[in-house]
Amino acid sequence: MPTARRPAHAPDDLDLLRDFANAVEAGSPAALQRWLSEHDLAGAGLTVADVERADAFRRAVRGLLAANAELGEPAAPLREFNAALDWLGAAPRLLSARRTGITTAAGGVRPALGRLAAILLDAVHAGTFQRLKLCANPACGRAFYDHGRNAAGRWCDMAVCGNRAKVAGYRSRLRTRSGPGDQPHSIDEAITRLATRDPRL
Structure with a gap:
């Protein structure tokens, strides 16, 4: 947790x-x-x-x-x-x-x-x-x-739970859209690809 x-x-x-x-x-x-x-x-x-x-x-x-x-x-x-x-x-x-x-x-x-x-x-x-x-x-x-203006928040902490959900979603999309050799080898690589808007998404 x-x-x-x-x-x-x-x-x-x-x-x-x-x-x-x-x-x-x-x-x-x-x-x-x-x-x-x-x-x-x-x-x-x-x-x-x-x-x-x-x-x-x-x-x-x-x-x-x-x-x-x-x-x-x-x-x-x-x-x-x-x-x-x-x-x-x-x-x-x-x-x-x-x-x-x-x-x-x-x-x-x-x-x-x-x-x-x-x-x-x-x-x-x-x-x-x-x-x-x-x-x-x-x-x-x-x-x-949820203190957000439109009360659309989903996570108790965007930096922790929200970030984990985004990384998990990113990795799931990679598994669906990419070949086996194109998968990130670590969480750090996944975050880097996400941060740089990797064209392979």
């Missing part, structure tokens, strides 16, 4: 949702509690069932981010997200003229997931959620915020 840069930060509270989407599945109540504490989210008396619910919620969020990046269909993650809202016992609250919140049934991981759900819903209303995406590099898949 590329580690040269952290995937692009999202504005305001939406960055917390991005962090959650990028988190490794909790695996245990202690690991989930640690992540929640590090991110100033409430959670106490967590159980294995809470871990399973948090991981399912995270998968639903990632499914929605994949759909934002046109890497998947939204129907299934929408169902999963709405099922999570039902389990949370979510009730909307107006916190200000521009911000909502969610009250939930008491206990466990519910308050934390309720806050994350409210962030997502606020971002949908604000028109910023569609810019939160998964990187199109299958070896990466990190959530990032």
Whole structure:
């Protein structure tokens, strides 16, 4: 997984949702509690069932981010997200003229997931959620915020994932269009040909 840069930060509270989407599945109540504490989210008396619910919620969020990046269909993650809202016992609250919140049934991981759900819903209303995406590099898949003017970004880091995708595409085209003896012998040679607009493309 590329580690040269952290995937692009999202504005305001939406960055917390991005962090959650990028988190490794909790695996245990202690690991989930640690992540929640590090991110100033409430959670106490967590159980294995809470871990399973948090991981399912995270998968639903990632499914929605994949759909934002046109890497998947939204129907299934929408169902999963709405099922999570039902389990949370979510009730909307107006916190200000521009911000909502969610009250939930008491206990466990519910308050934390309720806050994350409210962030997502606020971002949908604000028109910023569609810019939160998964990187199109299958070896990466990190959530990032697309700051581009036309929101057409596909990679969390153009210099790392974007460059790798371009080199891979270039090599694939060479295999298709060139004879066996005309293939580059290294990544450096492929990059050089690409940079010089090799006429053999």
